[in-house]
Amino acid sequence: MGISIEEMNNMQLDVLKEVGNIGAGNAATALAKMLNRKIDMNVPKVEILEFKEVTELLGGAEKAVCGIYFDVDGDLTGNIMFLLTVKSAKMLANMLLFKDENSDILDEIDQSALQEIGNILSGAYISSLTTLTGLNMKISIPSLTTDMAGAILSVPIIQYGQIGDKVLLIETEFNEGDDNIKGYFFLVPDVESFEVLLKSLGVLE
Amino acid sequence: MGEIIKVGMADLNVTRGDGVLTTLGLGSCVGVALYDPIKKVAGLAHVMLPSSKTIRNNTNPAKFADTAILLLLEKVLKLGASRGRLVSKLAGGAQMFSFSNKNDIMKIGERNAIASKEILKELKIPILAEDIGGNFGRTIELYADTGIIVVKTIGRGTKQI
Numbered sequence: 001m002g003i004s005i006e007e008m009n010n011m012q013l014d015v016l017k018e019v020g021n022i023g024a025g026n027a028a029t030a031l032a033k034m035l036n037r038k039i040d041m042n043v044p045k046v047e048i049l050e051f052k053e054v055t056e057l058l059g060g061a062e063k064a065v066c067g068i069y070f071d072v073d074g075d076l077t078g079n080i081m082f083l084l085t086v087k088s089a090k091m092l093a094n095m096l097l098f099k100d101e102n103s104d105i106l107d108e109i110d111q112s113a114l115q116e117i118g119n120i121l122s123g124a125y126i127s128s129l130t131t132l133t134g135l136n137m138k139i140s141i142p143s144l145t146t147d148m149a150g151a152i153l154s155v156p157i158i159q160y161g162q163i164g165d166k167v168l169l170i171e172t173e174f175n176e177g178d179d180n181i182k183g184y185f186f187l188v189p190d191v192e193s194f195e196v197l198l199k200s201l202g203v204l205e
Numbered sequence: 206m207g208e209i210i211k212v213g214m215a216d217l218n219v220t221r222g223d224g225v226l227t228t229l230g231l232g233s234c235v236g237v238a239l240y241d242p243i244k245k246v247a248g249l250a251h252v253m254l255p256s257s258k259t260i261r262n263n264t265n266p267a268k269f270a271d272t273a274i275l276l277l278l279e280k281v282l283k284l285g286a287s288r289g290r291l292v293s294k295l296a297g298g299a300q301m302f303s304f305s306n307k308n309d310i311m312k313i314g315e316r317n318a319i320a321s322k323e324i325l326k327e328l329k330i331p332i333l334a335e336d337i338g339g340n341f342g343r344t345i346e347l348y349a350d351t352g353i354i355v356v357k358t359i360g361r362g363t364k365q366i
Contacts, residue, residue, distance in 0.1 A: 051214045061230035062344055064359055069302040143302040147359055150214070150230020151342020154253075155301050157214065158233055158313055161253050161268060162260055165215070 007164075012203045017046035019201065020170035021078040022102065022186055023125040027172055030124035031145035033121060034117065036093050047169050052158050054167055057147060057184075059085070061150030066106065068118035072126065076196055078189040080125065080139065081156045082118045086146060088116055088181040106146060115142040124140065133200035156186045207349075210222035212236075212253040215268035217250035219280045228346040231297035235270070235337070237321050237346050239277055240285035240352040247349035248275060248281040254313070257322035270320040278328065293325050294354050294366055295335040296345050305341065306328065314338070334366040 008016075032039035033104060053135065055061040066089035068082045084092065084105050092111035096117060106114070119142050126137050160167045170185040189197050198204035207223035214234060220226055226249040228236050239248040250273040257269035266272035270330065282288060298318035318337045325332055336343070336356050344357040357363045 055230065067301070145301055145340065147301065148232070148342035148344065150232035151232030151299065152301055154214070154230075154232030154234050154342075158253055161215065165265060165268075 012049070012198055015198075015201050015203045016168060019129060020046045020168075020185070020187070021188070022116075022132065023128045023187070024170055024172040025159065025162070026124040026128040027121040029174065030120050031117070031174060034120055037083075037095070045171040047170075047171070048166050049169055051161075054153055054157065054169060055150045057169075057171075059149070061148060063149045064104075064146060065149045065152055066114065066144065066146045067152035068115060069121075069143045069145075070122050072117070072137050072189075074137040075135035075200075076129075076133070076137050076189055076193045078193050079156065080122045081152075081181065081184075081186040081188070083123055083149075083180060083184040083186070084114075088183065089146075091181055092117055111144055115144050118142045118144070121185075122181075123186070129187075133197065135196065135200050156188045159162070159188045159190070162187055206310050211348075212249050214251055215249065215265055216270055217231060217267045217273055217277050217280070219246065219248040219277070219284050220349050221246040222349060224349045226344065226349070229344045231343045231345060232299055233297070234302050234318065235286045235297040235314070235317040235321050236347075236354075237270070237274055237277065237325075238287070238296075238345075238347045238352075238354060239274075239281050240282065240292050240294070240347075240349075243290055244285045244287060244293070244348055244350055244351075245349050246281050247347050247352065248277045248284075248286075249345075249347050250277045252317055252321060254255045255316045263325060269295045270317060270359045274321065274324045274328070278330075283343050291330050292333045292352070294333055294352075295321055295337055296343055296354060296356055296366065297344070298337045299339050299341055301342070302308035336364070 070080045072078045093113045094111045174181040209225045212228040226252045235252045237250045252270045257263040257272045298314035346355045
């Protein structure tokens, strides 16, 4: 049986937070390389939140957000969700495509650019996790959608719902010039994988 | 219009008269509404998972279709609804991301809807209307005076069921 977030001790949580920090740090470096720009990253915030608090953080359950979802397979199974406000998503797409549009509509090219960004960020994240844990993991192709924050978040939240009533959220902020891009990473191990992850990090017998 | 009561994820609530129950941004979760048209008593559950029986951490009955619907039934009856007059409506159960893999967590919306319908059938509560499936989110409002559910979406308009 799996272990729930509520049951974790402080040391286990600290280790998971650190994993999040390192993963998100690697992702930011990858983004800087991809855009060939200097990207500053704030120290990621790692929080454990009640379900309802997550949507509040994003500006309410009905706010339109862009979610990029990946399956994780291998020694550890689960999924990764990278979530952006529509404004941040558009800014990132503009940067990558050298555009200067001021709209809230993500066209097809924007969407595929964002999927690629998500791919690289999640790949960097997973690769640092692999290095830290020695566990083999690979990510699926991305699936992107723009919809209500509550509806998109129901996907990782339901998966957390099988092991508890809280989620582990890693919030990362990327800065480039005056542009402030806010991205949120959710790493959701499957029920059995939480234990695998903690064991591999040496914080669970 | 009376008081608007928000029903959060894995939560449920009841109202009557001119009260309104709302749940925002339903994705794979299913909104299950119970309604007595004469007493104007309404109840709404925001169901997250199909069954409490397969989950170890099942302390919140509102989270699962089986336990949530039973608890909702209890609450609408307590508020004056008549067992024999109760009808139901369903909304939500979307599949937000598409994947062609074995992972059946992706079909959780569909499974939530199927489980909810089975429970309602067992309880012999007729399902009057539903707006289920698709790959988009829904905000729903249940009006206790009419039993009407208003379903709002992003880019797909608004409808009543």
